Amino acid sequence: MKPVRHYLQFSDLSQDECLYLFERSRVLKRLHADGELYRPLVGRVMSMIFEKSSTRTRVSFEAGMAQLGGHAMFLDTKTSQLGRGEPIEDTARVLSRMSDVVMIRTFEHSLVERLAAYSRVPVINGLTNEYHPCQVLADILTWMERHGSIAGHTVAWIGDGNNVARTWRQAAHLLGFKLNIATPVGYEIAPLAGDTPNDPAHFQAFDDPMEAAKGADIITTDVFTSMGFEAECEVRREAFKQHRVTAALMAVAQPHALFLHCLPAHRGEEVDAEVIDGAQSAVWDEAENRMHVQKALIEFLLLGRIAEA
Numbered sequence: 248m249k250p251v252r253h254y255l256q257f258s259d260l261s262q263d264e265c266l267y268l269f270e271r272s273r274v275l276k277r278l279h280a281d282g283e284l285y286r287p288l289v290g291r292v293m294s295m296i297f298e299k300s301s302t303r304t305r306v307s308f309e310a311g312m313a314q315l316g317g318h319a320m321f322l323d324t325k326t327s328q329l330g331r332g333e334p335i336e337d338t339a340r341v342l343s344r345m346s347d348v349v350m351i352r353t354f355e356h357s358l359v360e361r362l363a364a365y366s367r368v369p370v371i372n373g374l375t376n377e378y379h380p381c382q383v384l385a386d387i388l389t390w391m392e393r394h395g396s397i398a399g400h401t402v403a404w405i406g407d408g409n410n411v412a413r414t415w416r417q418a419a420h421l422l423g424f425k426l427n428i429a430t431p432v433g434y435e436i437a438p439l440a441g442d443t444p445n446d447p448a449h450f451q452a453f454d455d456p457m458e459a460a461k462g463a464d465i466i467t468t469d470v471f472t473s474m475g476f477e478a479e480c481e482v483r484r485e486a487f488k489q490h491r492v493t494a495a496l497m498a499v500a501q502p503h504a505l506f507l508h509c510l511p512a513h514r515g516e517e518v519d520a521e522v523i524d525g526a527q528s529a530v531w532d533e534a535e536n537r538m539h540v541q542k543a544l545i546e547f548l549l550l551g552r553i554a555e556a
Contacts, residue, residue, distance in 0.1 A: 253370045257414050258420075271547070288549065294320050298351075299353060299475075303534055311538045311545065344367065348371065351371070352373035371541075377439060379410045382411055382509045384544070385533055388536045392532070401424065402426050405429050406487060408430045420449050428451070429490060471517050487517070494522060509533075
């Protein structure tokens with residue numbers, strides 16, 4: 248039996264596999280734009296487990312499976328036995344006998360690892376407190392559509408050292424670009440066992456957001472308060488007030504620099520309206536690209552590499 252591949256963090260793919268997914272995403276996006284039906288997953292089912300609420304994750308996976316000819320089922324803690332204490336190992340055993348792929352969006356990354364350990368089918372991490380690998384795939388695809396390879400370029404992360412920031416660091420190490428990160432004191436990327444090392448060639452931390460943004464090709468950020476940290480909202484607003492992405496900050500980046508944000512965004516908090524709604528913003532393409540890159544990922548995990556549509 249062919250071994251099951253999971254996608255739990257960015258580093259689960261090789262550089263070559265990532266580059267394949269980016270190219271495949273562009274093919275699938277073009278087919279969809281041209282109105283061509285491509286349905287290799289007729290009869291295939293995805294189970295989607297949501298312990299954290301979502302707009303983009305749910306819609307992008309559900310719509311993506313439909314476009315590929317498959318079906319996606321939504322499960323949350325209110326409408327499944329997960330909310331009544333069923334062990335995730337038992338959930339994995341059952342769902343993987345009735346589904347072809349499982350996506351989970353939850354809190355602790357260890358839960359995703361336990362799900363994958365007991366699943367007969369591929370498991371995709373739709374977000375955990377520690378990683379957000381599908382988001383960064385979409386972010387890099389958005390850059391590549393406009394400017395080609397990201398290798399050798401610089402990404403500036405301004406804000407919280409959260410799951411998306413940690414995933415950007417993995418991507419920088421794997422794909423050969425540099426990540427500059429500016430976080431308030433106390434909100435740096437927390438080290439995790441087995442995580443990507445702080446390679447100076449691909450990662451540098453700054454105290455000053457302006458210094459991090461100088462000469463960058465991408466400026467990206469996230470909300471100051473991620474899901475699960477709502478009790479810290481006011482404290483974080485005060486701590487992060489110097490880490491808002493403004494027009495002045497964008498001005499020190501490269502003239503061609505893109506602004507990215509995984510959304511939802513709070514205008515006037517982590518980003519000014521004139522930036523996210525301005526000419527350098529690519530957030531709407533970025534949001535759409537979640538769907539296309541996830542289609543390529545699902546296809547790859549279930550069918551392997553495809554030579555052509």
